[in-house]
Amino acid sequence: MQIEQATPTERPRLRLSADLLGRMGLGLVVLLMMTVLTILQPQYFPTRENLTNIARQVSSNAVLALGEFVVVVTAGIDLSVGSVMGLSMIVVAMSLHAGWMSGFALLAALAVGTGVGLFNGLALTKLHLPHPFIATLATLNIARGATYLLSGGVPISGLTPTVRFFGAGEVHLFGEGALALTFPVSFLIVMALYSLVWLFMSKTRTGRHIYAIGGSPKAAQYAGINTNRNLVLVYAVSGAMAGVAGILLAGRVNSGYPTAGTGAELDAIAAVIIGGASFFGGRGSAVGVFLGAIIMGLLRNGLNLMNVSVFWQQVLIGLIILLAVYVDVLRRRAMRLED
Amino acid sequence: MMPLVEMRQIVKTFGPVMAVRGADFSVNHGEVVGLVGDNGAGKSTLMKVLTGVHQPDGGELWFAGRRVHFGSSVDSRRAGIEMVYQDLGLAENLNPIANIFLGREMTHSFAGLRLLSEAEMDQAGRRHLENLQIRLPSLALPVERLSGGQRQSVAIARATAFQARLVIMDEPAASLAVAEAAKVLLLIKRLREQGISAVLISHRLQDVLDVSDRIVVLNRGLKVGDLPREEATMERLVGLIVGKAS
Structure with missing residues (x-):
């Protein structure tokens, strides 16, 4: 006797391919955008300088989005990442100007970012603030205020070559020959971090538990998963990523300025959403978020090349968020109808 | 041989409310026990005492021949007691x-x-x-x-x-269509074949009669009936549940 009749295999395979299409969809969008931009702007878009520029420009947002993604998987949100990025940037600049060695300045920025993230996590789990929106809205303001207080509201320019290397440096791969590839260091860091987070979220117990907490907090609790410890961890990761983003930005512009990262949390959230993560938690992948960040970078770059004003760019980003989520809604509805 | 589970004179109060007032309950090795009673009869509370979610205010808990104290569901799970929750507890x-x-x-x-x-x-x-x-x-x-x-x-x-030795199921078939419910009941019988004991909490008396070896009836925190399957009828169970002499 059987508990469940095995259903014909075509149906699950069909559903799996719908899932796969959904995931590949983002990659297709990236390819499509690149093709269109190459056709529209053949002498500007596909050049090495422009592509390197895009890679460098998306780096900070991509790293912020990566930290935001880990939080969003738990059905949380981190509004503080933009301010923490600004704070991290000022901490780097100020500690260098105070005569610190570059390594210590970078560590200080990382520690500040991680510290704010830890605070967010503890405010949520120990102070029992009702929603992460509250705690991170508070630290958004606190970190931004601290950034102005520390810097006196003025930019601090002129950083060390080491810090500049991370934000603006390039490495040459595959020698000097025909296969030579020049890569912005910041983009290599982005790819390394995405690989690490992908490994962490998909291949470790803790990552599995983080998905479970986002999908069904009750089930996670029944399974003996320490929800609070994992929540503190994801906010700390998000803060640390914001710290890295601040370092990359400082290196890129060779300074620290107190308005840096204002509103950047919204771009990070946009990349996470375009990348297919669900605000209800438990869904999404680092690969999708990476593509989400690339899509936003390509859009900005393409519109710049075509002299579209930044105001229109913002309108378009809004429309793309709507479109990305609506396509997901349609896809889910189609799957449900299949069942 | 001692039963797998033996709960003696369990008392559990919540403030002024006495949810379980000196109930006995046992499960033998490889036995399916149906646990029935009206809402508030103390079924869930008694099982939460068994799984360590609640600490009893009185009475003794014996498991696999030893007196035990389960401080939490983690402890009871380590001993081999698993609970399947009504809302499934799946991610x-x-x-x-x-x-x-x-x-x-x-x-x-x-x-x-x-x-x-x-x-x-x-x-x-x-x-x-x-x-x-x-x-x-x-x-x-x-x-x-x-x-x-x-x-x-x-x-x-x-x-x-x-390596579960006892599985407690709270209304496992309550929200299922008839055919699916039958399959779940079959699965419970199969657990018994593998030597796993089970407690089935349910309002669906026909399900309980279908799979249980023995049926325990609670009423207002006390055990009012403990019937081998052969002696249990729908009428007798309903009588015990609502508190009339059978």
Whole structure:
């Protein structure tokens, strides 16, 4: 006797391919955008300088989005990442100007970012603030205020070559020959971090538990998963990523300025959403978020090349968020109808 | 031989309310016991005392021949007592295998990192599902895409995957269509064949009569009936549940 009749295999395979299409969809969008931009702007878009520029420009947002993604998987949100990025940037600049060695300045920025993230996590789990929106809205303001207080509201320019290397440096791969590839260091860091987070979220117990907490907090609790410890961890990761983003930005512009990262949390959230993560938690992948960040970078770059004003760019980003989520809604509805 | 579970004169109060007032309850090895009673009769409270979720205010708890104190559900689970919750306790976004191993994942060391042993879990999970003769349309889909009965099967598979000796099920068939409910009841019988004891809490008396070896009736926190299957009839159970002499 059987508990469940095995259903014909075509149906699950069909559903799996719908899932796969959904995931590949983002990659297709990236390819499509690149093709269109190459056709529209053949002498500007596909050049090495422009592509390197895009890679460098998306780096900070991509790293912020990566930290935001880990939080969003738990059905949380981190509004503080933009301010923490600004704070991290000022901490780097100020500690260098105070005569610190570059390594210590970078560590200080990382520690500040991680510290704010830890605070967010503890405010949520120990102070029992009702929603992460509250705690991170508070630290958004606190970190931004601290950034102005520390810097006196003025930019601090002129950083060390080491810090500049991370934000603006390039490495040459595959020698000097025909296969030579020049890569912005910041983009290599982005790819390394995405690989690490992908490994962490998909291949470790803790990552599995983080998905479970986002999908069904009750089930996670029944399974003996320490929800609070994992929540503190994801906010700390998000803060640390914001710290890295601040370092990359400082290196890129060779300074620290107190308005840096204002509103950047919204771009990070946009990349996470375009990348297919669900605000209800438990869904999404680092690969999708990476593509989400690339899509936003390509859009900005393409519109710049075509002299579209930044105001229109913002309108378009809004429309793309709507479109990305609506396509997901349609896809889910189609799957449900299949069942 | 002592019963697998023996609860003696259990008392549990919540403030002024005495939810369980000196109830006895036992489960033998490889026995399915139906636990019935009206709402507020103390069924859930008694089972929560057994799983360590609640600490009793009086009475003794014996498990596998030893007197035990379970400080939490983690303790009772370590002893081999599993609970299948009414709301299933599954992570909807994860696949059946991930759910079976949730919180008890197998890992291996790779380049200094502890990574999930997905192939091993997949293999062990499949073997376990096969032993219970549970067939699912796919092990790659999240459980939210499975039917109610399939999800219930996954929940029971999860509860029995790690040397469980007793599985407590709270209304496992309550929200299921007739055919699916029948399959879940069949699965309970199959657990018994594998030597796993079970407690079935249900309002569906016909289900309880179908699968139980013995039926215990609670009324206002006291055991008012303990009938072997042969002596239990629908009329007698209803009489005991509502508190009339049978």
